[in-house]
Amino acid sequence: MSAYSVTEPSKASKWGAGILVTLYTIITLLPLVWIISTSFKTGPDSISYPPKVFFDPTVEGYVNLFTTRTRPAVSELETLPPPDGIMEEIARRQGTIITGPSRFGERFLNSVIIGFGSTALSIILGTLAAYAFSRFKVPLKDDLLFFILSTRMMPPIAVAIPIYLMYRELGLSDTHLGMILLYTGVNISLAVWLLKGFIDEIPREYEEAALIDGYTRFQAFRKVVLPQAATGIASTAIFCLIFAWNEYAFAVLLTSGNAQTAPPFIPTIIGVGGQDWPAVAAGATLFLLPVMIFTILLRKHLLRGITFGAVRK
Amino acid sequence: MAEVTLSNLSKSYGATQALQNVSLTIPTGAFVVLLGPTGAGKTTTLRLIAGLDKPDAGDIRIGGQSVLQDTPAQRDVAMVFQQYSLYPHLTVRENLAFPLRSPMIAMPEPQIAKRVAEVAEVLRIPHKLDNKATALSGGEMQRVSIGRALVRNPRIYLMDEPLSSLDAKLRADLRIELKRIHADMGATFLYVTHDQIEAMTMATHVGVLDHGRLVQFGTPRQIYEEPVSTYVASRLGQPHINLLPAAAFPGAPPNAAQIGLRPEHIHTGDGQPATITRVEHLGDQTRLHLALGPHSLITLTEPHTALKPGETLHIRPHNPLWFDAAGNRIQSPASERPTP
Numbered sequence: 001m002s003a004y005s006v007t008e009p010s011k012a013s014k015w016g017a018g019i020l021v022t023l024y025t026i027i028t029l030l031p032l033v034w035i036i037s038t039s040f041k042t043g044p045d046s047i048s049y050p051p052k053v054f055f056d057p058t059v060e061g062y063v064n065l066f067t068t069r070t071r072p073a074v075s076e077l078e079t080l081p082p083p084d085g086i087m088e089e090i091a092r093r094q095g096t097i098i099t100g101p102s103r104f105g106e107r108f109l110n111s112v113i114i115g116f117g118s119t120a121l122s123i124i125l126g127t128l129a130a131y132a133f134s135r136f137k138v139p140l141k142d143d144l145l146f147f148i149l150s151t152r153m154m155p156p157i158a159v160a161i162p163i164y165l166m167y168r169e170l171g172l173s174d175t176h177l178g179m180i181l182l183y184t185g186v187n188i189s190l191a192v193w194l195l196k197g198f199i200d201e202i203p204r205e206y207e208e209a210a211l212i213d214g215y216t217r218f219q220a221f222r223k224v225v226l227p228q229a230a231t232g233i234a235s236t237a238i239f240c241l242i243f244a245w246n247e248y249a250f251a252v253l254l255t256s257g258n259a260q261t262a263p264p265f266i267p268t269i270i271g272v273g274g275q276d277w278p279a280v281a282a283g284a285t286l287f288l289l290p291v292m293i294f295t296i297l298l299r300k301h302l303l304r305g306i307t308f309g310a311v312r313k
Numbered sequence: 314m315a316e317v318t319l320s321n322l323s324k325s326y327g328a329t330q331a332l333q334n335v336s337l338t339i340p341t342g343a344f345v346v347l348l349g350p351t352g353a354g355k356t357t358t359l360r361l362i363a364g365l366d367k368p369d370a371g372d373i374r375i376g377g378q379s380v381l382q383d384t385p386a387q388r389d390v391a392m393v394f395q396q397y398s399l400y401p402h403l404t405v406r407e408n409l410a411f412p413l414r415s416p417m418i419a420m421p422e423p424q425i426a427k428r429v430a431e432v433a434e435v436l437r438i439p440h441k442l443d444n445k446a447t448a449l450s451g452g453e454m455q456r457v458s459i460g461r462a463l464v465r466n467p468r469i470y471l472m473d474e475p476l477s478s479l480d481a482k483l484r485a486d487l488r489i490e491l492k493r494i495h496a497d498m499g500a501t502f503l504y505v506t507h508d509q510i511e512a513m514t515m516a517t518h519v520g521v522l523d524h525g526r527l528v529q530f531g532t533p534r535q536i537y538e539e540p541v542s543t544y545v546a547s548r549l550g551q552p553h554i555n556l557l558p559a560a561a562f563p564g565a566p567p568n569a570a571q572i573g574l575r576p577e578h579i580h581t582g583d584g585q586p587a588t589i590t591r592v593e594h595l596g597d598q599t600r601l602h603l604a605l606g607p608h609s610l611i612t613l614t615e616p617h618t619a620l621k622p623g624e625t626l627h628i629r630p631h632n633p634l635w636f637d638a639a640g641n642r643i644q645s646p647a648s649e650r651p652t653p
Contacts, residue, residue, distance in 0.1 A: 205398035210394045211385040214415030227402040
């Protein structure tokens with residue numbers, strides 16, 4: 001065996017790791033780059049072969065995403081008054097006129113309400129349940145935890161038909177509340193299990209100290225446990241949001257006019273006035289932003305290590 | 314400040330019997346030290362009084378009132394944990410202010426600032442007040458942990474080996490400081506330690522625990538001079554008490570099985586010959602390791618002794634402690650002393 005240091009990797013392995021990570025990053029980012037660049041292309045540019053890497057950027061895709069348009073006869077187009085505003089001008093350039101706003105804004109807002117709503121609910125319920133499972137003698141604790149986990153042992157869509165029928169009976173179909181409850185139901189098991197692991201790692205001595213220092217159990221939970229569980233809560237919230245935000249199958253099945261989210265809506269753009277790939281790409285790009293911003297905002301909480309050192313083991 | 318009374322307190326954790334039938338009164342203003350090896354039930358006693366665990370049987374009274382139904386906050390006790398348990402997400406200042414900001418105390422902020430500054434001064438950590446609790450050395454953490462108890466004026470201070478990880482100088486200083494707080498404020502303390510000097514110098518009363526039982530309770534001098542058993546006798550004494558078969562020396566009372574000799578019980582100059590095997594110069598004292606036939610024992614002599622290994626020393630017991638086969642002390646008239 002050759003002698004090597006545990007702490008200091010060799011130069012060759014550093015370079016090797018660097019190259020691997022760079023390759024992996026390129027492969028992972030390529031689809032994102034493709035979508036974002038397509039969202040700034042014109043219709044013809046978006047389907048040209050070979051694909052254009054350098055092109056004249058345009059916001060046609062974004063204008064088309066937010067509007068509905070008709071394509072009048074060329075003779076009719078020439079008789080119209082000059083375009084009113086930048087959006088109309090961009091539409092005219094494509095030989096179309098804007099007839100009104102599209103429903104993308106509304107759908108996007110639905111996604112925000114349902115995605116963040118179900119994430120918040122999953123985290124609140126999940127944290128309280130995880131704390132109880134971690135700290136108290138709960139009758140049948142192991143069975144309950146297994147039962148909670150078992151809800152994730154089949155793909156959620158396997159129960160689509162019973163849920164569809166139940167929701168129709170309960171009047172929850174196509175409502176924001178219905179979708180929030182559904183996504184919370186799916187996420188709660190993940191939240192309880194992940195958060196229980198994080199809370200288990202917070203030594204009980206802190207709460208005991210707080211109890212003696214004059215606080216009630218709930219105040220100790222809020223002032224001592226929650227700040228230390230911030231790391232776990234942040235990462236759990238990201239997982240929950242990503243699931244609820246990207247969920248497609250239930251959204252197609254259970255929502256339509258009122259509570260439809262962005263994922264089922266974006267593909268419907270294709271049908272409007274031919275295959276409008278830039279508009280689809282613009283929808284996908286905007287759709288990516290909230291999760292990205294949320295993740296970046298919580299990133300500092302993802303760094304572990306806050307609890308190291310203050311309890312002597 | 315209040316009297317704390319434990320009556321017939323028992324507690325087990327699973328199959329482990331942590332406390333059995335412990336009855337103990339901590340008078341108002343007393344400084345009670347609990348001695349015993351790991352697992353004897355010292356920490357359990359503190360946890361039961363604090364309300365962190367519920368006893369299986371028995372009662373705990375503070376100021377005459379049973380507190381069994383009270384939450385830890387309602388009991389108005391302060392505790393210093395062996396593991397420090399500083400809140401890692403808070404600064405030192407916030408850690409010290411934490412009990413004063415609790416709904417139970419809710420002290421006005423200007424008063425909190427004053428109190429925190431005072432305690433920080435006593436514990437010599439004013440320059441660390443704005444550090445995160447995690448950015449301290451072990452000794453500093455322990456001082457903050459003591460400070461978090463001292464900012465309050467509780468009915469009793471519970472301290473679980475609070476000075477154990479400090480260096481000798483700081484330990485000596487804080488020992489005096491705690492004693493001063495005890496004297497000035499008339500505060501009541503229940504204090505767990507392994508350290509003989511802490512037990513002897515700080516305690517007004519010492520309780521010795523053995524496997525969850527309180528085997529002796531008395532003044533430090535009683536515990537040292539009048540131990541009820543070999544177990545209690547072994548708790549205190551530097552060097553350790555020498556325990557030899559009773560037959561090693563003449564004059565054993567009937568049914569004595571062991572003789573207990575502390576250095577002050579060993580008279581040198583006449584008696585039986587013993588060979589010096591080692592001489593340890595500790596500076597302020599010198600330890601002699603002796604071989605008496607098949608037995609070995611340790612005693613003290615002057616710091617600047619001329620004795621050398623291999624030399625012979627004559628020794629005889631002087632008012633020794635005698636124990637029966639079960640390890641219980643035999644009260645012989647010869648070893649009777651006036652109780653302090």
